[in-house]
Amino acid sequence: MSFFGEFKAFAMKGNVIDLAVGIVIGAAFGKIVNSLVEAIIMPIVGILIGKVDFKGLMIKVGDAEIKYGMFIQSIVEFVIIAFAIFLVVKAINRMNKKEEPAPAEPVLSTQEKLLIEIRDELKKK
Incomplete structure (x- = not known):
């Protein structure tokens, strides 16, 4: 591929164009x-x-x-400006926040199921 x-x-990558628009x-x-x-x-x-008048506040030192x-x-x-950007970024992050799926129940082996049943029976006594 040539230099050009x-x-x-x-x-033409999306990030460069997004950056230019942002600037x-x-x-x-x-x-x-x-x-x-x-x-x-x-x-x-x-x-x-x-x-x-804040624009007029100055100290003269010589010339x-x-x-x-x-x-x-x-x-x-x-x-x-910093506060406004903070609010915009916070709003964007809130919109982009994805709900995390609930963790799936672990698949138990037959041995683990039997141990759980034994434990539950022992608790009853």
């Missing part, structure tokens, strides 16, 4: 969460802790600006 034939076989959806989901955090959650958090407010916002975004 091998590459085509690799690229695209993940990027779009990240943008949605980013918008949610920036436009809704962080302003509410800012109001609750004293009208703080450099250490924007720790943007870092806090990124942490909040990460926590929300």
Whole structure:
């Protein structure tokens, strides 16, 4: 098989295509969460802790600006994304959970059956 034939076989495997779709959806989901955090959650958090705009929080060191407010916002975004992914994975696992069949009764030999009968008779006495 030629190099390009091998590459085509690799690229067309289901896992590679699923991964590509996951990356695209993940990027779009990240943008949605980013918008949610920036436009809704962080302003509410800012109001609750004293009208703080997290994007504006920074420390100036010489000419450099250490924007720790943007870092806090990124942490909040990460926590929300991680929680959402956790919920999705948990739901998928719940749907994929297969009921385990009840264990089959063991097949007993004639000797084992006789021993069980003897045991039961001895219990009665």
